[in-house]
Every structure is written in structure tokens, then in C-alpha cells.
Amino acid sequence: xxxxxxxxxxxxxxxxxxxxxxxxxxxxxxxxxxxxxxxxxxxxxxxxxxxxxxxxxxxxxxxxxxxxxxxxxxxxxxxxxxxxxxxxxxxxxxxxxxxxxxxxxxxxxxxxxxxxxxxxxxxxxxxxxxxxxxxxxxxxxxxxxxxxxxxxxxxxxxxxxxxxxxxxxxxxxxxxxxxxxxxxxxxxxxxxxxxxxx
Amino acid sequence: xxxxxxxxxxxxxxxxxxxxxxxxxxxxxxxxxxxxxxxxxxxxxxxxxxxxxxxxxxxxxxxxxxxxxxxxxxxxxxxxxxxxxxxxxxxxxxxxxxxxxxxxxxxxxxxxxxxxxxxxxxxxxxxxxxxxxxxxxxxxxxxxxxxxxxxxxxxxxxxxxxxxxxxxxxxxxxxxxxxxxxxxxxxxxxxxxxxxxx
Amino acid sequence: xxxxxxxxxxxxxxxxxxxxxxxxxxxxxxxxxxxxxxxxxxxxxxxxxxxxxxxxxxxxxxxxxxxxxxxxxxxxxxxxxxxxxxxxxxxxxxxxxxxxxxxxxxxxxxxxxxxxxxxxxxxxxxxxxxxxxxxxxxxxxxxxxxxxxxxxxxxxxxxxxxxxxxxxxxxxxxxxxxxxxxxxxxxxxxxxxxxxxx
Numbered sequence: 001x002x003x004x005x006x007x008x009x010x011x012x013x014x015x016x017x018x019x020x021x022x023x024x025x026x027x028x029x030x031x032x033x034x035x036x037x038x039x040x041x042x043x044x045x046x047x048x049x050x051x052x053x054x055x056x057x058x059x060x061x062x063x064x065x066x067x068x069x070x071x072x073x074x075x076x077x078x079x080x081x082x083x084x085x086x087x088x089x090x091x092x093x094x095x096x097x098x099x100x101x102x103x104x105x106x107x108x109x110x111x112x113x114x115x116x117x118x119x120x121x122x123x124x125x126x127x128x129x130x131x132x133x134x135x136x137x138x139x140x141x142x143x144x145x146x147x148x149x150x151x152x153x154x155x156x157x158x159x160x161x162x163x164x165x166x167x168x169x170x171x172x173x174x175x176x177x178x179x180x181x182x183x184x185x186x187x188x189x190x191x192x193x194x195x196x197x198x
Numbered sequence: 199x200x201x202x203x204x205x206x207x208x209x210x211x212x213x214x215x216x217x218x219x220x221x222x223x224x225x226x227x228x229x230x231x232x233x234x235x236x237x238x239x240x241x242x243x244x245x246x247x248x249x250x251x252x253x254x255x256x257x258x259x260x261x262x263x264x265x266x267x268x269x270x271x272x273x274x275x276x277x278x279x280x281x282x283x284x285x286x287x288x289x290x291x292x293x294x295x296x297x298x299x300x301x302x303x304x305x306x307x308x309x310x311x312x313x314x315x316x317x318x319x320x321x322x323x324x325x326x327x328x329x330x331x332x333x334x335x336x337x338x339x340x341x342x343x344x345x346x347x348x349x350x351x352x353x354x355x356x357x358x359x360x361x362x363x364x365x366x367x368x369x370x371x372x373x374x375x376x377x378x379x380x381x382x383x384x385x386x387x388x389x390x391x392x393x394x395x396x
Numbered sequence: 397x398x399x400x401x402x403x404x405x406x407x408x409x410x411x412x413x414x415x416x417x418x419x420x421x422x423x424x425x426x427x428x429x430x431x432x433x434x435x436x437x438x439x440x441x442x443x444x445x446x447x448x449x450x451x452x453x454x455x456x457x458x459x460x461x462x463x464x465x466x467x468x469x470x471x472x473x474x475x476x477x478x479x480x481x482x483x484x485x486x487x488x489x490x491x492x493x494x495x496x497x498x499x500x501x502x503x504x505x506x507x508x509x510x511x512x513x514x515x516x517x518x519x520x521x522x523x524x525x526x527x528x529x530x531x532x533x534x535x536x537x538x539x540x541x542x543x544x545x546x547x548x549x550x551x552x553x554x555x556x557x558x559x560x561x562x563x564x565x566x567x568x569x570x571x572x573x574x575x576x577x578x579x580x581x582x583x584x585x586x587x588x589x590x591x592x593x594x
Contacts, residue, residue, distance in 0.1 A: 064590075065593075095560075103566040104560045104561050111561075117300060119299070125526070144402075154553070157353065159560065162558040164305070165304065165309075166364075168306070168308075170302075171299045171300045172300075193301070194261065194298055195262065195468055292473075316496060337532055358554075359557070362558075364504050364558075365503065366497075366505060368499040369551075371498075389495070393457065393459065395458075
């Protein structure tokens with residue numbers, strides 16, 4: 001049986017983590033076996049093997065070339081993990097905002113390793129994303145943040161379209177309205193199951 | 199003489215079929231030889247060779263993996279058809295809305311077979327597209343449909359940009375206002391003729 | 397030391413030329429060595445080697461196939477120039493508006509030659525771009541021009557996202573408000589320097 005890879009993405013504040021947690025619960029209830037791999041955690045794990053005690057924030061401050069090398073190494077590790085499970089969800093980002101600009105979490109080289117069957121873009125209302133981000137830290141004026149979030153959501157879709165063209169896999173846009181994470185998780189589960197023609 | 203391929207796309211409701219019909223008429227009047235291939239028809243033809251009596255709606259309900267395999271086989275057949283004519287128009291879609299998300303009609307593997315010289319995106323006013331779709335079936339509230347059409351038009355452009363980057367061929371956006379299909383057909387004909395430096 | 401390539405793009409009217417002029421001044425003040433290559437000039441140079449006396453406007457009127465061939469030859473020449481400098485800025489376009497549609501300045505084949513480390517999109521307010529373009533020639537009604545500029549800015553971003561996915565390099569969006577070209581040049585310089593981890 002072919003191992004399937006489902007890429008789940010969403011910009012910070014859309015509620016991706018919550019949806020994925022509910023997804024695992026719902027899958028469990030239905031007896032479905034789902035493996036979730038967090039791309040950033042694998043990158044951190046690999047960085048720690050090289051530099052003991054390195055943290056997530058240290059990674060973000062590294063020059064982008066080093067991050068790109070790590071991204072590629074992580075793709076190779078994930079490629080191996082994928083083979084062990086009939087269905088793997090890779091929890092990652094279409095784009096990462098860095099001080100060198102938007103960096104893609106899914107460049108062609110990574111796509112060639114992961115060979116995904118589906119891309120999922122979790123989206124939410126601008127105002128909800130902004131609210132969730134402001135809870136974290138109160139550093140920016142609302143209007144600036146709204147513009148930033150709008151740009152990130154747009155750029156994520158543009159990159160998703162490119163991923164779809166390169167791989168031939170579809171892009172599912174899932175809206176995650178406040179309080180509807182269980183419904184969204186079930187929608188996601190049903191989309192994944194349809195991949196198998198179930 | 200090199201065989202040229204022009205990809206003509208448009209989301210349902212933009213009036214693509216009408217424009218292409220007028221294009222053939224206008225080309226005929228001017229003695230231009232144009233071959234039009236409908237991608238979906240080729241896919242259906244190939245499916246029928248495998249499963250007798252299979253219909254267009256059956257295809258749409260197949261798991262996407264099977265549709266993708268059929269898409270690739272159709273690309274190979276079209277590749278052969280292309281070689282027989284100096285200019286072939288491939289009537290297809292940038293994106294297809296499926297229940298597994300937006301699926302591209304022109305993934306890299308297909309682009310490599312078709313080697314297009316030009317991509318055409320036929321577009322229309324949101325309200326006109328919605329009106330044309332509502333005539334077909336009255337199933338959705340207008341606002342929902344407007345949002346859907348907006349998203350489809352956007353995603354089609356994103357995919358078109360990716361196609362342009364992968365192939366180096368330009369993307370012509372043609373607006374098709376109600377009642378102007380003959381003018382649009384002539385614009386398209388003139389764009390195609392310019393490819394030859396005519 | 398690896399030679400780095402930074403692609404700087406912007407649609408006509410965003411003030412790209414001014415920003416690049418200020419960038420060279422600011423880099424000079426700080427003793428940084430930056431090499432700037434103008435893609436269109438290289439294309440013109442190569443065309444002149446073939447057809448004596450050919451001008452920039454003649455190029456634009458050539459059938460797109462010839463322009464594409466010239467674009468590829470220029471990429472090969474630029475590839476050689478890049479190797480001679482630790483950092484090269486390639487001044488070019490994400491998209492070029494032609495009468496055959498949007499043509500990309502950075503198709504995959506060109507990206508493979510230039511192997512860029514960073515893409516920069518210089519953007520400006522719609523109204524400022526329109527004002528700058530109207531100063532050049534008064535040929536179009538404002539609303540038509542505003543729609544055109546909006547479409548060009550959008551399409552540039554879509555193509556940039558595709559470039560990011562193909563290469564893995566980030567896309568930096570730099571806003572260039574009227575009168576702030578020195579600040580923008582310094583932002584650009586600092587982004588370039590961060591590439592080296594400086």
C-alpha cells in the first residue's frame with residue numbers, strides 16, 4: 001500500500017494546532033490511524049544533534065542559508081518516517097515570515113522528498129487571527145498587523161498554487177471559524193479519507 | 199514548422215465555450231487553420247476505452263488519484279494530436295474544484311507534455327459569472343457563490359503565474375463582457391497570430 | 397566564497413531605479429562591494445551583437461519567441477558575470493506586460509542559471525505608481541490605469557511565490573513610499589547583508 005502524505009499548513013493564529021489535536025481525537029474515535037509529523041520539531045531535533053542545547057529561537061535567528069540546509073535535511077528524515085505509516089500528516093508552513101522576507105516551507109526540493117497527495121490551507125477570519133496574535137504580545141498597532149496578516153494569507157495561497165502545479169496534488173482551503181475546530185477536524189478527516197476513495 | 203500549443207482556460211460561467219465557438223468562426227472567415235482539443239473530452243474518451251459506458255459525472259466522482267492518472271494519459275494522447283497541426287488550442291482548466299480541493303488542470307508533468315506557447319485566462323465580471331451559474335441550478339445563496347467564484351478566479355491566476363514561471367510562456371488575461379464574445383474571439387485570434395510574428 | 401545573486405524587481409513606476417541608485421551610494425559609504433547587472437541591458441547588448449543598430453523598442457516589438465531566446469542567452473551571459481563578484485544584484489522584472497500577455501522575467505530555465513539567494517519585490521502605493529506613469533505619457537484614463545497597475549502588482553507577487561517555491565529563496569517585499577528611497581535602499585542593503593549572516 002502506498003504511503004500518503006498530507007501537508008497541513010496555516011499561518012500563525014489560524015488555529016492549526018487546535019484543529020490537528022481535534023483531528024487526532026476524531027480519527028481515534030473512528031479507529032483511523034494517523035501519524036502527525038511536525039516539520040519544525042524535526043528541524044530542531046536535527047539542529048540539536050549538531051549543537052547541543054540549541055533552541056527554537058536560536059534557529060529562527062540563524063542566517064537563512066543554514067536554515068535552508070536544515071530544512072532539506074529534515075525533509076530527508078521525514079521521507080523515511082513517511083514510509084512507515086499508511087498516512088502521514090506533515091504539520092508545516094507554506095511561508096515563514098523572516099527578516100529576509102517570505103521563505104517557503106515547501107520548496108521544490110522538499111516537495112520531491114515528501115511527494116504529497118494533498119495540501120491543506122487552514123484559514124480564519126482576519127480579525128480572529130489578529131486577536132489570537134495580540135494575545136501573545138502587544139507589540140504592533142492593529143492596522144499594521146491586519147495588513148501583515150492579509151499579506152501572509154495571500155502569499156500562502158500563491159505558494160500553495162505553485163505547490164499544486166509542481167506536484168499535481170490538490171489544495172484544500174479549510175476555513176476555521178472560532179469554536180468550530182471539531183467540525184473542521186472532521187472535514188479534514190473526511191477529505192483525507194476521500195483520498196483513499198473511502 | 200514548429201507545432202504551437204495555446205492553452206485556453208476559464209472557470210465555469212466566464213463564457214469560454216462561446217468564445218471558442220466564435221474563435222473558430224472568425225478563424226474560418228480569415229482562412230486560419232485552428233485545431234481545438236477539449237481536455238475533458240479526451241479524458242472521458244480514454245476512460246470509456248477502459249470502462250464501457252462510463253460518463254462525465256462518473257469521472258468526477260472517482261478518487262482524485264485515478265483522475266490524476268487519467269489526466270496524465272490524456273496529456274500523452276494530446277501530445278500526439280498536437281504534432282499533427284501547426285496550431286492547437288487546448289480547451290481546459292487552470293483549476294478544477296473538487297471535494298478534495300482545487301486540483302490543477304496543468305500540473306508540471308502535463309506542461310512538459312504539452313509545451314505551451316501561450317496561456318489564456320478568460321475572465322468575466324463576478325456578477326455575470328454568478329448569474330450564468332445560477333441559471334444552471336439554484337442551489338446556493340448568492341453571497342456564498344460570489345465568494346466561491348472570487349476564490350476560483352484568484353486561484354486560477356495564481357496557478358497561471360506558476361505555469362508561466364515553469365514554461366516561460368506568457369499569460370494573456372482576456373475579459374469577456376456580456377455580448378462581446380465576437381470581439382473577444384478576435385482579440386484571442388490576433389494574440390495567437392502574433393505568436394507567429396504575423 | 398560562494399557568489400550570491402539578489403534579484404531586484406518592481407513594476408514600472410515603483411521607483412526601482414532610484415532605490416538601486418541609492419543602494420549603490422549607501423553601499424559605497426559603508427565600503428560594501430555590490431555589482432548591479434541590468435537584465436534588459438544585457439539582452440539589448442546581445443541583440444546588438446546580432447543586428448547592428450537594434451534599439452530597446454525594436455526588441456519589445458519582436459515576436460515573443462525571439463525575445464524568449466534572447467532572454468535565455470542573456471541568462472547565460474549573466475551567469476558568467478555572477479561568478480566574478482561575491483554579490484550581484486540582478487535588476488529585472490517578475491513580469492513584463494506584452495501584447496501577448498504577462499511574460500515572466502524569471503522562468504525556471506533562467507532561475508536555474510542565476511540560482512538566486514533572494515528575490516526583492518519593490519512595491520509602492522497604487523496612486524504613486526499611476527502618477528509616475530502618467531508623467532511619462534497621458535494616454536489612458538486613470539481608472540483603467542489603476543486597474544492595470546493593480547493587476548500587475550498582483551501578478552508579480554504570484555510569480556514571486558512561484559520563484560520562491562522553485563528555488564527555496566525568500567521573497568522580500570519592500571514598500572517604497574515617496575521620498576523614502578534612502579531608507580528603502582538601506583533596508584535592502586541590510587537584507588542583503590543578513591544573507592551572509594552579517
